[in-house]
Amino acid sequence: MDYILHHFDISPFAEKVRLAFGLKGLAWHSVQIPVVMPKPDLTALTGGYRKTPVLQIGADIYCDTQRIASELERRHPARSLFPQGSKGLCLALANWSDAAFFRPGAGLSMGTNTDLPEAILKDRSAFFSFLDFASLPGELPHLYAQFNAQLQLLETMLVDGRDYLLGTEPSWADILGYFPVWMCRGNIRNGDALLSGFPHVGAWEQKVAALGHGERRELDAAAALAIAREQRSTAETVVLEAAMPGLAAGMEVAVTPEDYGAVPVAGELVRLTHEDIAVRRTDPRAGEVVVHFPRSGYRVEKTA
Ligand SMILES: N[C@@H](CCC(=O)N[C@@H](CS)C(=O)NCC(=O)O)C(=O)O
Structure with a gap:
């Protein structure tokens, strides 16, 4: 199985x-x-979705970390991301870490880094529709308070000395709780000082970081596009009436994230379940690909 992660x-x-x-x-x-x-090169594969990261497996393109996690688990169930039947709980936790935790963290990253390149500030002020860049300087105390409140929740989850959020095994829940902490260390001014007030979080953070990144090899974008062109999608067609009445396999639809970066991706409906959505599209550079999204947080609309 060749996993290709498009990221920075x-x-x-x-x-x-x-x-x-x-x-x-x-x-x-x-x-x-x-x-x-x-x-x-990314939007040739996705059909417009621009967020980071995107996972490519041959001619199947997976958007959104929730969808990517489910797919990695499906294809490689060993060393589960969802141990002891925790899949639902783990995926539900993303609404906490993506909204309550990441968003004030993104505000602090943008608002406390005075040397951010102009191009990043310009791009993100249009992209992060949940932040008002004009009022950001005055909002910083509130954003610190919100970020601290989530760090306190993590500390509370870990205060009994457990190794990981769900107990003895690492899971997707740890990764969800960890990524704003990682952002805090790298991108928020005074991030280290902020974290020093949460000793259990600090000890757990080292265990999560020690999971590492697996075995990484660099690939160029042209080679990834060639792989998409040369391979066929392995997606199985399933369209459930209950996942959106009135839609059927083969219909032309648009799929759009409900939050920020709301660029619609158009294609022919291949999958629509309570867990996922997928559309088939043909691109001059990527060939015929199937682009996958989670069901939760994405709108599907008929276009023709
Ligand atoms: N719901 C998405 C959110 C992804 C997201 O917001 N990523 C940020 C980067 S960390 C992004 O796309 N920033 C703008 C960009 O990379 O163009 C997911 O879980 O993958």
Whole structure:
């Protein structure tokens, strides 16, 4: 199985997937994508989705870390991301870590780093629709308070001295709790001082970091596009009426994230279940690909 992760090194969401490779002990190829738009090689694969990261497996393109985690687990169940039947709990926890935890962290990364390149500030002020960049300086105390409140929750989860959030085994829950902490160390001014107030978080952070990133090899974007062109999708067609009444396999639809970066991806419906969505599309550079999304947090609409 050739896993190809399209990402950039300072991306906190990409760090989730790199750690999932580490937890599972997998080998993967790394394609570096631009930090800001345009990202022509990435959007040739995705049909417009621009967020980081994206996982490619042949001609199947997986968008969103939730969808990527489920797919890694399906294809490689050993060393589970969801031990002891914790899949539902782990996936549900993303609403906490992506919203309550990541968002104030993103505000602090943008608002406390005075030397951020202009191109990043410009791109992200349009992209992060949950942040008002004009009022950011005055919002910093509130954002610190919100970020601290989530660190306190993590400390509470770990205060009995357990190794990992769910007990003795590492899981996707640890990766979800960890990625804003990783962002804090790397991207938030005074991040180390902020974290020093949470000793159990500090000890656990080292265990999660020690999961590592698996075995990484670099690949260039042209080679990844050639792989997409040469291979066929392995997606099985399943469209459930209950996942959105009125839609059927083969219909032309658009899939759009409900939060920020809401670029629609158009294609022919291949999968629609309570867990996932997939559309088939043909691109001059990527050939025929199937682009996959989680069901939760994505809107599907008929276009023709
Ligand atoms: N729901 C998405 C969110 C991904 C996300 O927001 N990623 C950030 C980077 S860490 C991003 O896309 N930033 C803008 C960019 O990379 O162009 C997921 O779980 O993958």
